[in-house]
Amino acid sequence: MVRAQVSMVMVLDKCIGCHTCSITCKHVWTNREGMEYAWWNNVETRPGVGYPFKWEDQERYGGGWVLENGKLRLKLEKENHYKPPSIEEYYHPFTYDYETLFTEELKDEQPTANPVSLLTRERIDVKWGPNWDDDLAGGDVYAKMDPNWRSVEKEIYLNYKGVFMFWLPRICNHCINPPCLVSCPRKAVYKREEDGIVLIDQVRCRGYRFCVTACPYKKVYYNWKTGKSEKCIFCYPRFETGQAPVCTESCVGRIRYVGVVLYDEERVEEAAKAPLEKLVQAQRDIILDPWDPGVARKARESGVPENFIKAARESPVYYMFKKWEIALPIHPEFRTLPMVVYVPPLNPVVTTLDRRGLYSADYRDVLPIIDELRIPIRYLANMFAAGNEEEVRKALKKLIAIREYFRMVNVEGKSKLEASRILEENGLSREDADLMYKWLAIGKERWIIPTSKKELRISIARRG
Amino acid sequence: MVDRAPPALVIIVSVFVVAGLATLLDTPLVTAQTPELVVRYVNGSLPLDPRADFWEGLDKMEATLGSQSIVYPLTPQSTATLRITAAYNLSHIAFYVEWEDPSMDVEVPGGTDVFADAVAIQLPVSEGSLPYICMGTVSDPVYIVYWKAPETVEALVAGSGYGLSPEEREALGLSKTPKSPIEKLPESEQDWVASAIYEGGMWRLVMVRETGSTHPLETGIRPGGELSIVLARWEGSQYERGGLKKISGWLGLKVEEPPVAPEAVTETVTETVTVEEVVERVPYSVVFVAGLALIVAAATIYVMLRRRPSSA
Structure with a gap:
C-alpha cells in the first residue's frame, strides 16, 4: 500500500538561532497552564545537551526502538524503563516579577524584575533552561556532555581555535514508525491515514505518559493541568487549508521546507530493522518516485488523492531527501523513520583567500579536505546517520558542488555547460542546480501543500 | 431438521432446569471463592473518616496483589498488600482500605514524572457472574471504583463498551461511540465519596456509595448476597499507572443479612429506575416459574414434532 506522508526539511546552514519558530508555536499552541514548560518547537545550540537535558541519551530516557533477535522492541518495555523526564530535566518554567518595575519605591538603584516560578509563583534561582547553552554561553560545561561526541576527540573542538557551533531546531518528527503510538495502551496516539501526521486523541488519553518515555526525541509533553499528553500537531488545521505550519511560515532564515512524500507501507518494518550503517538508505528506499506511473497508480488504488500525488511530485522534501540525498534523518538509530530531515551544516561555507587577495572556494582544494571542515564529519554522522560518515560526506559534497557551480557561472564567468561538470561528478544536473538555487538560495516555494481531499469537496451553489 | 431439533431443545431445557434449581436453592451461578470477608450490616451511619474507631473494630481481609502480567506494559513480578473491610447500612455501603506505603505520592503542578498512588475495586456488573479478571468482557462487564490520591474518585465501567x-x-449516558474499553459512567452515577489520610507511612481510605443500583452498568449491593471483588493498587513512587499495577485474584465477600430484613434497600431507588433495572429486579421466583413454563412449552413442541410424520 502506498501512503502519503507530510514531512519537513530543515537546512541547518540557514538557521540563525532567532527562536521565532519556537515563539510563534508557543503563542499559537502551548501558551496555557499545564504546558508552560513545553516547547513543541525548540531550538538547541550544538554542541550541547538540548532540551530536555541530554534527550539523546536513551540509557537515561528509554526512548525509541531496539532490535533484538531480529525483532523490533520498544526500549522502555525491554528495559522496564517507564519513567518520563522530570520537570527539572525539561526546566522549571519561569517568568519575571515585572510588577516590581512599576511598584518599587524610588531608590538610587533601578528596580529589578526577579525570576518567578510559573508553577509556584515563588521567586526561584534559575539554573537551567530549554536553551541554556545558547551561543555556546555554557559551552565549557554543557558542550562536553553532548552525546554526539562518540568517537570524536572532543577536546580539539572545544578549544578556542577549533570550536564550532550550529543550531538545531526540533519539532515532532511525525515518524513513519512512531514508538509513541505503539507504546500507548489506550490507543490514544494515532497516525492520520491521509497525511501521516501523528496526533493524540485527548478523549482517549489518560495521561499514562508511556508515549512521553517512548519518544526518543522527547517531543510528547504531559499537560499536568489536563492530565493528558500533547504534542506538535504539524499545525494540521493550517496544513489542511494549504498553509504551512506556523514555525515554517514565521521562519526568518527560511530554513524550513514542507512537502508530501509517498512511501511503501509494506516495507516500513524492513527499513526500521536495517543494519545501523544502512538505516538512512533504507529509509530513502521506501520513499517512492511520484513520477513513476506504477507508483502513481498504486497510490490512487490506495486512496491517495490526486492533489497529494501532484504535491509529491513538486515536494522539496522528496528532492532533498530522496533524489539529491542532501537531507538526513535525525538519529535514525532510534529506528523511528523520522520524517523531519536535516540538511547538515557546512559551517562555515568554505572559502579560501586566493593569490589575488580575493576570497574564493576552489572546489578541487576543498573536496579532499572535507574531513577537515570545522564541524567534524563524525559528529554529524552520529547525529544524522547512525554513524555512517559516508552519508554525511555525500550530502556535504553536493552542497559544496552546487556552490562551486554557481560561483563558476556567476563569479568566474564560465558557461553553465562548462561548470556543469562539477554537478555531474556529484550526480546532479543543471535542472537540479536551478531547483536547488530556487529553494536553498532564494527560498521560493518552500512549501507545497495539498489541501485536504480537495477533489472530494461537495459542490455547493454560490450566493448570487 | 426435525431430527436435529431435540438436542438444541434439550440444551435450552437443561439450562433452564439448572438455572431454576440454582434459583430455588438460592445458589449463585458463579462465585469467586469461599467468602473471606463479611460485609457487616450497621444500624446507623457509616463514618467517612478513616481514623474513626469504627474501622478499627471491623475484621479485615488481607489481600496479596501481584504485578499485572497479561498485557503490555509489563514489569518484573513483585507483590503488594492491601487490607480491606466493608460495611453497609440501609442506604449506603462503605469500603475501607489500608496499606503501608513509604511515600505519599500525589500529583503536583509541573509533576511530569509524578504519578499518584491509587487503588481500585472491581466488581461484576451482574451479581453471580465472575467476568474476565482483566476488566471484563462485552458480555460480562465489570464496574470499577477508582481512587487516586489524594481525593479523586471515579465510577468506571469496563468491557461493555463495544457490545452496545x-x-x-x-441511553446509558455514554458517548455514542466508545473511546476506550474502560469508560467513566455518566456524571449522575459518580456517586462515590472518598476520604483518605496518609499518616505514619500508611494510607487509609474510605469510599462510600449508595447500595442501590441506579444504572444498568452499576453493581447493586443486596443484603444477604455475595460480592466478588478484585483489588488493584498503583504505587506512584514506582511510576505505576495504567497497566503497570498490582492486582489480586477474585475475592469473595458475603453481605451480612440485617437482623430484620431492610425492605427499604430496594426502595431507595424510585424515579430513576430504568426499564433494564426493572427487568433485573424481577423476583427470582418469577424467573423460575417462567423457566418452568418454557420447559413445558419446549417439551410440548418436541412431542408434537416427534408425532408429525416425516415429509421425507
Missing part, C-alpha cells in the same frame, strides 16, 4: 449500539450507549 450507539443508541444503547446514548
Whole structure:
C-alpha cells in the first residue's frame, strides 16, 4: 500500500538561532497552564545537551526502538524503563516579577524584575533552561556532555581555535514508525491515514505518559493541568487549508521546507530493522518516485488523492531527501523513520583567500579536505546517520558542488555547460542546480501543500 | 431438521432446569471463592473518616496483589498488600482500605514524572457472574471504583463498551461511540465519596456509595448476597499507572443479612429506575416459574414434532 506522508526539511546552514519558530508555536499552541514548560518547537545550540537535558541519551530516557533477535522492541518495555523526564530535566518554567518595575519605591538603584516560578509563583534561582547553552554561553560545561561526541576527540573542538557551533531546531518528527503510538495502551496516539501526521486523541488519553518515555526525541509533553499528553500537531488545521505550519511560515532564515512524500507501507518494518550503517538508505528506499506511473497508480488504488500525488511530485522534501540525498534523518538509530530531515551544516561555507587577495572556494582544494571542515564529519554522522560518515560526506559534497557551480557561472564567468561538470561528478544536473538555487538560495516555494481531499469537496451553489 | 431439533431443545431445557434449581436453592451461578470477608450490616451511619474507631473494630481481609502480567506494559513480578473491610447500612455501603506505603505520592503542578498512588475495586456488573479478571468482557462487564490520591474518585465501567449500539450507549449516558474499553459512567452515577489520610507511612481510605443500583452498568449491593471483588493498587513512587499495577485474584465477600430484613434497600431507588433495572429486579421466583413454563412449552413442541410424520 502506498501512503502519503507530510514531512519537513530543515537546512541547518540557514538557521540563525532567532527562536521565532519556537515563539510563534508557543503563542499559537502551548501558551496555557499545564504546558508552560513545553516547547513543541525548540531550538538547541550544538554542541550541547538540548532540551530536555541530554534527550539523546536513551540509557537515561528509554526512548525509541531496539532490535533484538531480529525483532523490533520498544526500549522502555525491554528495559522496564517507564519513567518520563522530570520537570527539572525539561526546566522549571519561569517568568519575571515585572510588577516590581512599576511598584518599587524610588531608590538610587533601578528596580529589578526577579525570576518567578510559573508553577509556584515563588521567586526561584534559575539554573537551567530549554536553551541554556545558547551561543555556546555554557559551552565549557554543557558542550562536553553532548552525546554526539562518540568517537570524536572532543577536546580539539572545544578549544578556542577549533570550536564550532550550529543550531538545531526540533519539532515532532511525525515518524513513519512512531514508538509513541505503539507504546500507548489506550490507543490514544494515532497516525492520520491521509497525511501521516501523528496526533493524540485527548478523549482517549489518560495521561499514562508511556508515549512521553517512548519518544526518543522527547517531543510528547504531559499537560499536568489536563492530565493528558500533547504534542506538535504539524499545525494540521493550517496544513489542511494549504498553509504551512506556523514555525515554517514565521521562519526568518527560511530554513524550513514542507512537502508530501509517498512511501511503501509494506516495507516500513524492513527499513526500521536495517543494519545501523544502512538505516538512512533504507529509509530513502521506501520513499517512492511520484513520477513513476506504477507508483502513481498504486497510490490512487490506495486512496491517495490526486492533489497529494501532484504535491509529491513538486515536494522539496522528496528532492532533498530522496533524489539529491542532501537531507538526513535525525538519529535514525532510534529506528523511528523520522520524517523531519536535516540538511547538515557546512559551517562555515568554505572559502579560501586566493593569490589575488580575493576570497574564493576552489572546489578541487576543498573536496579532499572535507574531513577537515570545522564541524567534524563524525559528529554529524552520529547525529544524522547512525554513524555512517559516508552519508554525511555525500550530502556535504553536493552542497559544496552546487556552490562551486554557481560561483563558476556567476563569479568566474564560465558557461553553465562548462561548470556543469562539477554537478555531474556529484550526480546532479543543471535542472537540479536551478531547483536547488530556487529553494536553498532564494527560498521560493518552500512549501507545497495539498489541501485536504480537495477533489472530494461537495459542490455547493454560490450566493448570487 | 426435525431430527436435529431435540438436542438444541434439550440444551435450552437443561439450562433452564439448572438455572431454576440454582434459583430455588438460592445458589449463585458463579462465585469467586469461599467468602473471606463479611460485609457487616450497621444500624446507623457509616463514618467517612478513616481514623474513626469504627474501622478499627471491623475484621479485615488481607489481600496479596501481584504485578499485572497479561498485557503490555509489563514489569518484573513483585507483590503488594492491601487490607480491606466493608460495611453497609440501609442506604449506603462503605469500603475501607489500608496499606503501608513509604511515600505519599500525589500529583503536583509541573509533576511530569509524578504519578499518584491509587487503588481500585472491581466488581461484576451482574451479581453471580465472575467476568474476565482483566476488566471484563462485552458480555460480562465489570464496574470499577477508582481512587487516586489524594481525593479523586471515579465510577468506571469496563468491557461493555463495544457490545452496545450507539443508541444503547446514548441511553446509558455514554458517548455514542466508545473511546476506550474502560469508560467513566455518566456524571449522575459518580456517586462515590472518598476520604483518605496518609499518616505514619500508611494510607487509609474510605469510599462510600449508595447500595442501590441506579444504572444498568452499576453493581447493586443486596443484603444477604455475595460480592466478588478484585483489588488493584498503583504505587506512584514506582511510576505505576495504567497497566503497570498490582492486582489480586477474585475475592469473595458475603453481605451480612440485617437482623430484620431492610425492605427499604430496594426502595431507595424510585424515579430513576430504568426499564433494564426493572427487568433485573424481577423476583427470582418469577424467573423460575417462567423457566418452568418454557420447559413445558419446549417439551410440548418436541412431542408434537416427534408425532408429525416425516415429509421425507
